Amino acid sequence: MALDPDHVLRSAAALLTRKSTATMDEVAKAAGISRATLHRHFAGRDALVRALESLGIEECEAALDAARLDEGPAGEAVHRLVREIEPAAGLLAFLYTENQLFEGEEQNQGWTRIDERIAALFRRGQAAGEFRIDLTPAWLTEALYGLLASGAWAVSEGRVAPKDFTHMIVELLLGGALRRQEP
């Protein structure tokens, strides 16, 4: 009976985040279904990865919407963004390292849109004098992705407590490691 395709994608994301070379059979077992059923829902491994990519884009855009990036101080908007995107961080980390997605020049336009929205947030912060201007928005965007991936990986390895995920990323991204005397 109509199996929940979303559940399959979640399981696949969780597994592939840990083992990006997992077999279709392993993906199926992880989702608690048979390989045949997995193939009935997703034409092949490529289709599965594409579906994961679409899911990742959806969740990213949902997080971007929920974070209301154009409201209030940019720093607080970054904080909201990381908090909203945290549940999808594992999936993002997988997609981030799946450079196969970008081999063809046909880079999914969804990512371009997301990149642009995040970069716009950093630009806004710079224009407001809130963020420093010697770090380009493109780099800050890239660094955010990298820290999200590192954070997801560190949590799954037990090196960082899950509850500290957002704090660690936001504080490092915005405040850096140096100690300061003020707020």
Place this chain on the structure above:
Amino acid sequence: MALDPDHVLRSAAALLTRKSTATMDEVAKAAGISRATLHRHFAGRDALVRALESLGIEECEAALDAARLDEGPAGEAVHRLVREIEPAAGLLAFLYTENQLFEGEEQNQGWTRIDERIAALFRRGQAAGEFRIDLTPAWLTEALYGLLASGAWAVSEGRVAPKDFTHMIVELLLGGALRRQEP
């Protein structure tokens, strides 16, 4: 005649950083040798990856030595470290995402040593009152890896100028994105 194995490893690292699923044949072509010769130097794909891992560890430790992590302010030591490690960043980025290396519990002890040396640097900075103490040394270490990988990736994609690599990483890691009025 004695082909330069180091050159092969460099080529392989450069290729695998961009396309982690590259074939042995592609690796050989990238190095300008035949697949047969590649097999004569490295027993198999696994051996090749292991050799890359050893090379990465060597370069990391060389960078750690050259950066003299226990001299002067910790912040400056971090700066030296990133500068020294920059040439190896691409290789590091590849190894960082090659989670296959850590599937077996048999995590290469070299990484443990490197992790510990970097974490010790952050601990030293914290003890000296130079770094904030709400970000754990383990997380700062992980974040450094993530930023190095993001930086290498951003440079190879043309989103960041190569000459800005060290500055972008060090400034973000130490100072964060927020603008400050001091030093």
Place this chain on the structure above:
DNA sequence: ACCAAATGAGACGTCGATGTCTCATCACGG
């Protein structure tokens, strides 16, 4: 010039993953 070693090209066989197929079983609705 000669010899030894290394290389390149290519031909295999092997193996694992994939994709497709069939058939038995099970769940749910009429």
Place this chain on the structure above:
DNA sequence: CCGTGATGAGACATCGACGTCTCATTTGGT
């Protein structure tokens, strides 16, 4: 109670990558 549809289990062929091998050619040293 029966029938339709989805699922699970497994067989099967295909395909790509791998690893090994041979043989001709080239390179470098003597």
